[in-house]
Amino acid sequence: MRQENAKLKQRNQDLEEQLQECQARILKFTLSSDLSDTTVLQEFVKIRDNLSNWVEGLPEICTGFDTHLECALKEFQCYLHIVGGINSYPQGVLEVQSELLMHVVFCRLEVGLLKASVPGMLASDEALLSDLDAGMVSLQSKKDIENLNLWKTNTIRAYVACQRYERGVNEEYNGIIDKLYNLFTCFDFEHHVNWNNKMERLRDDILEPAASLATKMSSSPSxxxxxxxxxxxxxxxxxxxxxxxxxxxxxxxxxxxxxxxxxxxxxxxxxxxxxxxxxxxxxxxxxxxxxxxxxxxxxxxxxxxxxxxxxxxxxxxxxxxxxxxxxxxxxxxxxxxxx
Incomplete structure (x- = not known):
């Protein structure tokens, strides 16, 4: 009976250790990668509202908006989802200039930040991360999704903690600002615009929150x-x-x-x-x-x-x-x- 009791005690101890290990894994996984739909919605809507306010704060464009917009977009290097094309609007596009400019700015934001694997990540780093991800998939059981997601989350978090990420995302900010500045200077606004202040607000209120949201989405298992x-x-x-x-x-x-x-x-x-x-x-x-x-x-x-x-x-x-x-x-x- 003493031997049986000793075996049972050892068995209980082993089970408790396994339970603690599982609880630690679950807690670690949840804290590092949980991103609720509510959080994503709130941050996205705030970015969208800030962008709307930023564009609506611009002076009215005097004349020739459709012609200037078409010329300016030739060098923009960003696909737009304008239904029917600019020339198909029967009454022109001047009456909807704010919404069109919101669309143009968001498209550049999407390409540079929101749809990136990680905002500011170099192409070579992105290729390496993709290769490592494929390697992890081949090493791990396809059913062990938790470990794969946890590896991806921790890897992206480690990358974001490096100066390499900070440099890359700052370069992306500057690239977006330069493209948008070149675009807006093609228009004839009714009043003078202080573009330095305007672009600082763009960076603080829109670009940085968008990069933050995109990074959270990238590191999420979803x-x-x-x-x-x-x-x-x-x-x-x-x-x-x-x-x-x-x-x-x-x-x-x-x-x-x-x-x-x-x-x-x-x-x-x-x-x-x-x-x-x-x-x-x-x-x-x-x-x-x-x-x-x-x-x-x-x-x-x-x-x-x-x-x-x-x-x-x-x-x-x-x-x-x-x-x-x-x-x-x-x-x-x-x-x-x-x-």
Whole structure:
């Protein structure tokens, strides 16, 4: 019995050690790599709002915006997701200059920071990391995803802690600022712009938070993707009622979001307006095989609202007093104003 008791005590001790080891591994994994969808959403929305405010703080462009924009983008080296092209806008692009400039700046931000394996990482370092990742996959069991993700997280964190990362990301900031400065100096603004101060704000409020978010996403075990929708999602560039549930839809006239409540009684196929530009992409967290992707944030699209629908809605909304129609104020527009 003493021998059996000794064996049981040793067995219990072994199990306790294994339990502590497993708990330590789980705690270490969670602390080093956990990134919630809420955190990603909050940081992305803040970057997007800061970018919108930064662009809206620019003076109005006097004339020739469409011509100057087309010429400036030839040297921009960045693919844009402008639906139909600049020349296809029937009334020109001057009325939507802010949204177009937001789109242009975000596209450069996406290429330089948000879609990079690690912001500022040299091509040679990226190739080495890819080779090491492939080597780890061949050495580890494919079922041991936890160890692989933990290795990736710790490797990227170690890289980010080096001066090599700091130098690379600063060079990327400077490259983005130089490209955008060259772009904006092609336009004729109504007032003088202090570009040194403006670009400092761009760096502090937009570039650095974007690099921080992108680095967190890179080191997370989850994978993410940015979705730019194409004209195939909007046949003949028509935005319909059902699109209001899938996208954040803004009216080019009011520059505010179109709330679905204002058209909820209409059929899903009702034409809400004409698509002008996809301002910001949607963000998804890619799911494991067999599971659906998780949409973290919807894409933002800009439309020229259907004037006939607006007039109809205004007519329906006008209250009557003793049979007489009472005029509505301008804020009671058909599509509404969403702050």
């Amino acid at each position: 994978r993410y993707r940015w979705e730019w929708y194409h004209e195939a999602h909007f046949p003949q560039r028509v935005v319909r009622k059902y699109h209001l549930e899938l996208f954040i839809v803004q009216d080019a006239r009011t520059h505010n979001r179109i709330p679905i409540a204002n058209v909820e009684t209409l059929p899903d196929e009702t034409a809400i307006g004409e698509l002008l530009v996809i301002v910001f992409p949607a963000l998804f967290r890619c799911a494991d095989s067999g599971h659906e992707e998780i949409q973290i944030e919807k894409a933002v699209i800009l439309v020229r609202a259907n004037e006939d629908l607006q007039r109809q809605k205004r007519s329906e909304d006008k209250p009557s007093v003793l049979g007489k129609t009472v005029p509505q104020t301008s804020k009671d527009s058909a599509l509404g104003r969403l702050n």
